[in-house]
Amino acid sequence: MGVSTSSPEKGPEKSGIAVVTVDFPPVNALPVDGWFALADAVRAAGRDPQVRCVVLAAQGRGFNAGVDIKEIQAQGPSALAGANRGCFEAFAAVYECAVPVVAAVQGFCLGGGIGLVGNADVIVASEDATFGLPELDRGALGAATHLSRLVPQHLMRALYYTSRTATAAELHAHGSVWRVVPREELRSAALELAGEIAAKDGELLRLAKAAINGIDPVDVRRSYRFEQGFTYEANAIGVGDRVRDTFGKEKNERDEREGAQA
Known part of the structure; x- marks a missing residue:
């Protein structure tokens, strides 16, 4: 459990790739330390x-x-x-990683997950992957900066206000997901793309990453930090706690109903 870094199976087509894996059962909702560990792992891999x-x-x-x-x-x-600082560091680590980052996404990608994939260079997703920001249901705000990198502006607003999700196929249609594959093929598809990228000259790749970030029309660090200020405001006036408590109560009741039905 936690964050680990490994190399894929040996082979010339897999050299130069580092795989950073997150594992926080049951749903990969990261604690404060987990976000900082993820940031450290991505930065170390890039170095x-x-x-x-x-x-x-x-x-x-x-x-x-x-x-x-x-x-x-x-x-x-x-x-x-701590969570706000940790998310900020993890998102920045992905965006600023010295080499390209390929996100391999399965199942749900929510909240902070959007911050990670929105800052990645390329996304490969499984057919069952869904993307969304349920922040308004969780007593928080943020990551609209990153969702707006995945879908057009008006769709981003609709998803944000309703807490609805978009499918991998929908994001593929918008051009933000590179490829959609069956879940069992996700790792191999991500490694295949990573291998194609890693076959390029390493120094030139690092220059290319810096150049592309340099022409980005949005300063993602500043934009996300601005959003985080409203999360603090929501908590200062008590709205955050009120919504989180309601969410927690509804979740417990839902779990109890599902348990009784089982």
């Missing part, structure tokens, strides 16, 4: 002169369910501040 492409992957049924709300409810403002 390795032998690495020319990073694959960001996850174990379990879903890629990422955002922050650990139970930790925030239990620890209060300190955990909220």
